[in-house]
Amino acid sequence: MDTATAQAPAITGTKHVKFRIWRQEGPDGQGHFDEFRVPYRPGANVISCLMEIQRNPVTIDGKQVAPIIWDAACLEEVCGSCAMNINGRVRMACSALIDKVIGEGEAIITLEPMKKFPVTRDLAVDRSRMFEALKRVKGWIPVDGTHNLGPGPRQSPKEQSTMYVLSTCITCGSCVEACPQVTLENNFIGAAAISQARLFNMNPTGRMNSEERVRGIMGPGGIQDCGKAQNCVKVCPKEIPLTTSIAVMNREVTKQVVKDIFFSMGDDNQSTGGPG
Amino acid sequence: MAAAARFTVVGGGLAGLMTTIKLAEAGHQVDILSLVPVKRSHSVCAQGGINGAVNTKGEGDHPDIHVKDTLRGGDFLAEQVSVKGMCYAAPGIIYLLDRMGVTFNRTPEGLLDFRRFGGTLHHRTAFAGATTGQQLLYALDEQVRRWEAEGRVTKYEYWEWLGMVKDGSGRCIGSAAMDLRTNEIRTLPAEAVCLATGGPGIVFGRSTNSIINTGTAAGRAFMEGALYANGEFIQVHPTSIPGEDKLRLMSESVRGEGGRVWVPKTKGDTRPPQAIPESERWYFLEERYPKYKNLVPRDVATREIFQVCREMGMGLGGQDAVYLDVTHIPAKTLDAKLKGVMEIYEKFVGDDPRNVPMKIFPGMHYSMGGLYVNFERGPNDEPLAGSPVNQSTNIPGLYAAGEADYAYHGANRLGANSLLSCIYGGMIGGPAMVAFAKNQAKSAADADNQKYFAEAKKFWEERFSGIKAMQGKENPFQLAKELGDVMTENCTVVRYNDRLKKAVERIREFKDRWKNVNALDTSTVANRHISYVNQLWNMFELAEVIAKSALLRDECRGAHYKPDFKLPEPKSKDPREDAEWMEKWRERNEKWAKLSIAKHNPEGPDISYEDLPTPVLEPEPRWYA
Structure with a gap:
């Protein structure tokens, strides 16, 4: 049993979570958003959704794109890798549980790199x-x-x-x-x-x-x-x-x-x- | 060798950083390659503590008892000389970390505090809250930063080690590496190279490991001729919280501080845990192991939890979960000693473990097996100080330390021995690399060697342009997920030969499917996907070693458990009193108390067995009841 699952409140009527994710090639590259739809799973966090996109990197418009580049390692908020802006607020992507991020509102999650550090690519920055x-x-x-x-x-x-x-x-x-x-x-x-x-x-x-x-x-x-x-x-x-x-x-x-x-x-x- | 020679350390966890410090301290130049900034290495995830028989609790603890606990805990498959050296060095290592400013918990008198851990009856584990690995890593990271500021250390962070560069004689004279931000490939000459690259947790898909722990470097070194030992010994930690993206560790220190494992006595009891009275709870570990109680070694606790859930159907709600209960411990104590893990549970599950028992299940955690390394036996049966043999692989000039080596933990690692083995491995590995370099007639950077570096650079550039051009149908991340499922299902707690045979076949299929992979990314900037595709192959190599070694070992030893090859229960409580049983045990031990050694072969690894000298302690039956 997934214990995390057992605790998570169910979101009624939501089958998917929509992600708007910043794409940028290098520090000076032009940026844009790609949109993805990820199946909702209880207990999911931003990282598990990014992993889902890796396994099927297709945008909402059906376009095959390169999977997202982001920094992560421990996934338990102790290595410090995965800080990013999630719906406009800086936080660790691993402890950003989807249920908490979307709350009662519309199930759209916007991911952007931190802005005070040069972008390496997409959500990864040089700290x-x-x-x-x-x-x-x-x-x-x-x-x-x-x-x-x-x-x-x-x-x-x-x-x-x-x-x-x-x-x-x-x-x-x-x-x-x-x-x-x-x-x-x-x-x-x-x-x-x-x-x-x-x-x-x-x-x-x-x-x-x-x-x-x-x-x-x-x-x-x-x-x-x-x-x-x-x-x-x-x-x-x-x-x-x-x-x-x-x-x-x-x-x-x-x-x-x-x-x-x-x-x-x-x-x-x-x-x-x-x-x- | 020049007075100040150049060395490469791969990996920025505890083993890599300690190796680096030893080299820099001896006046040498060190290049550290690390996939991530070294401060983010997987050592940060270690929670519970570090063992050392400092004996501050008046219990008569002694390094000899630590040696015995470790060798018994590892079911007599650990390399005994290195274990003895490690246990004797342990108190000094803890003092060194204390001097480096690790914020270890203190007794009221201001001394280092020690707590209980599994597989021992002594308070032997120094700790800094429940984030000891983080604190230890930071201490070494700070010391390395100090050497970096002095120009002795060069960090190559976000650089991936690709493989060795060897000269005509087969000596490792450096490495090929790739900058993960620019995809530039470069070679780095080194008088010796140490792989301190951690374990292969990600081969199992979800584990307690960081996602960088693919085992890729060890897998590649294996392909290039390094031997891999005891691959079948995989530790499944008794207490983790299953999650979508990973299994999050709930430290053994939770039980060390008094946490109790239980399930309701009545199958299918749906009452909330707080409503179940004491008399209706089954503390199965305490009942079955009255001496060690909840602190039996990890392999034992894991099997018990597995049995309760899978065989008896007594798991919570009939599922794979049991309670880990600390609600009887004052919140103040929990915050002082276990805050880090309490917070992880709160953040990722949503319940406060101070009030509600945690729900946990075993999760893949650690590889006892790893690259085969040697030690030179010195006086007192410890590794000879300054010998070039210590921590050396079978490839001249290539060393290994930390979880990447096989030596210290045998068939099962005791909790809080891994931080220790990482640091000790670095402490003897660094000087060994210097001693090796001194014995070489020619420097790795000699002009004659340029051709080998040029060849290596060309090889890797071609390999990656080949990978980038792969446009098949297979998604590499999906393939990795399938691999993880096969490994978790067949190569963890309970093993059966028919299933292991199928697992090996599946891995061979994955290797075929790899050829039809899509690299997904043609970018020339920070293209980590081409790196991943390359890593994936190396993961298959290790997976095959693990599965085949498990298939061939027909016995039960430590974490390797095959019900079809289990000895019957002895008739006496102490098995040594059952002469008939002892005869069976001796026969079994005679045949299997050996290292499994894997050698690379494109058709699948060749596995052979090597006798294990036992100068420190004769094997005996391992029982904890």
Whole structure:
């Protein structure tokens, strides 16, 4: 038995779901919509419908087309691949159950790629800027090496639970997509990377290099570009407290700026352990 | 070899990233090829935890007990030297991950917390909520990003490994690969190549695996001469939620934290689960296995659930489903320790498992079998540190690690041992690749080798222009779905020779039908469909290995279960007290405690058997009652 099936409310009178899907060849290609009709199955999600189209890539007008290109891997909202705009809202396609997406309304689902990233093809986009931002904030613990040096520092369960939530970021790009400050052309690092800087600055070892990360989110494209629209926190599929992270890191940046005013650069590294 | 040599690692999961870190740390250049950004690799899906006998609960746990649990759990078909090395390295690996910033759950004193898992009686599993694989992958991803920022690592993300490049002597001197965004084909010279490409879950259609886990790289390496071992051993996880697009895993840690499996005692009881009183529930695992209860090894739990549903017709509503119940556990505990999986159930099924028992059924999960690899036995019967033999395939210069190799789990993997085997495989595989390169008279990038790279590039360019021109009637995705149905029906929990024979025939038919495929896509931009058509063939190759190896092994061992070849039940509770039964067991073991080794042949794989040395632990009957 399909347990997912058993739970799904039946949609009366609907035998098919209509999809309008954006087609585009490459970042500079002209785009258009193709329309498909997919048999409705209880428990189906956007991914299972895209898979159905793969097996029969024929549009509503009866035209044989290439199947859709989209990014996906785990299908359980932990790899971060399948973020796209579904009926105008950015979300993960795997957890987008058809019943929830179409609700009570007409059974039409529009799929578009995220717009803040260059299109690779169709619904697939290039999210390199997300990973570049992680480099900029030095999102790692600089361990001495992978040889056995015994356990790490002790941490309280309370600290762990705060850090754990931050560390569940799947780099899907939803926060960047929803952010009004981000454009295809600019280089604002976005909420995800800022929140990662906070995570590593909380870690007892990571703290030793906190100044590096604070400086990483300063300057052009940095945290000061945040317009406090708070869209990021609303669309985060993992419900990470992104605006709290931004507020915390804003305070860190302010402290750093004040410090920089009072002490000439490079003289005072005592409180942070210095740039590592 | 130059002081800083160039290596290729294929796959960006835990095994690939750890191999990469070891190579970069030793001063070398690493090219990582990955179908997806490495942070999205399938290791993210691992939920429950990572094993290591750290013994923080005062239970007297020890790496030796971990070794014994693992070898017994694998029904004595795991490679013993590597298992011993892995279990002894495990506490150090967990500490290393802790130092890298993994947000492991903590005890009130601030120490790493450990929980119970299947096939052991000890609290041996370190965990980060119920998304441990994600947290471990991120830790290694961060370390690799650090090396990338320093210029030691080059990532080829959205690049697919196509095959080896070999020199005249048969040494692997690099790879051919395709950029999935531009369809450019390139060759990459490497002093050694490691395939850390994961398992073949998608060969079974729907599984708990990510859709990138087609096993294509292992399938291609097999076609190019790499041996594939123990292919028939496929783990079907006891608890998954069936879905249209995949089977979503419900971690074993749910039972580790006290989750209970049950069905109503009365067949056809239609009351909602909460309305069924305790006395009318059948906790069949607890009843049948009073010592391990719900934490018997996975193959055992899966067979029991299968039997309850399929043979006894006791499944919920007469269907393939049983309850996995955590409603007796405080919601606060569930959120602290299992939130990740609670959310998956909520999001994809719609019920809150904190209030309503989950409905689950076994789903294909893991391949114990994989590319055949070697180890050099050192003192203490562990792999000799720094030996070029460790993790090496039969092709010189080609290594394998992670789920892609066969070594660590035998006939059945214990939960929370896979994250460990991935990381350990990388930790000894990286140094082995360096040692191999040091022993070579000639660099892979030597000018004399250019012709081999040119040939390989030409071969793959022609292959893909050929595929792109395919305009037959068969839809490759439909063909893959049919393959998945055949494999799931015949090569999972219960196996029969007549059906396996038919399955092999069906796979041969699929291979014929492949020739009549339609590539569906003539685009020159990000044409992933030509890649898929090529992968599909490699999936058939592995499917045939799996089905034929299963057909030929006439016994029951771990996940491989053939009712027609089952030993009778022993007369005593401890089988060792039944002398007559022990004689039968010994005879059976004598014949079958061997690795199955598949060698490629266009007419179908040749399967042979190889004795398995047992320097660490003599085989004994495996029982958990």
